[in-house]
Amino acid sequence: MPLVIYTVLRLLLFAVALGVGYLVGLRSWLLLLVAIVVAFGVAYLVLTKQKDAAARWLAERAERRRAGQEGLDRVIDEDAAAEDSAVDEASRTDGPNRNLGPQ
Template sequence: MPLLLYTLYRVLVFAAAFVLLWWAGADPLLAVALAAVLAFAVSYLFLRGPRDAAAVWLAGRAERRAQRGQRLSREAEADAAYEDSVVDTETGDTVIGDTVIGDTETGDTETGSGVDAGPERRDGDAGR
């Protein structure tokens, strides 16, 4: 909730600055740019308390998620797992957990980095 409150304060400061600049006769595009700069300055100078409260709230939320071992929502985790299974099925890879065992179609069992090292060098090419 502190994040929502801080965001609301910043939007209100931006809107007030924009309306004042527009009322003073500034071009609308210039009024938007100046209002953004003014809103940043005002929020930095005068909204320290709400900003710190929002930062503490976000840090606490991140810590609780880390303790649960949850990076994403359950729906996002399920979607990612399904997407991974589809990709693995299409490529023919055998996957156990997060480890790729090998390509079941070609019989390749190496689990290299996936980076092509280029053509192999022959002994005669060593000096070039």
């Protein structure tokens, strides 16, 4: 959620910079360029708490995903081991001349 708040605030800063630039008389690509630079600078100076909160939220989310992926990898490894042992057991009981289905 902090990421959404930070993004909305940055977009709001861009919209304000765009509006002020338009009122000042900037037009075309120069208006966009100035609005982007001004919004970036103001966000860098003013939104530090929101940026840090968003960064913490993203780091926690990445850690949760990493932990979930490790659990998934473990389940996949256990499943592969069970499948391998079942195939090995079947090959021992059937022998080398087992029926592999229609040829």
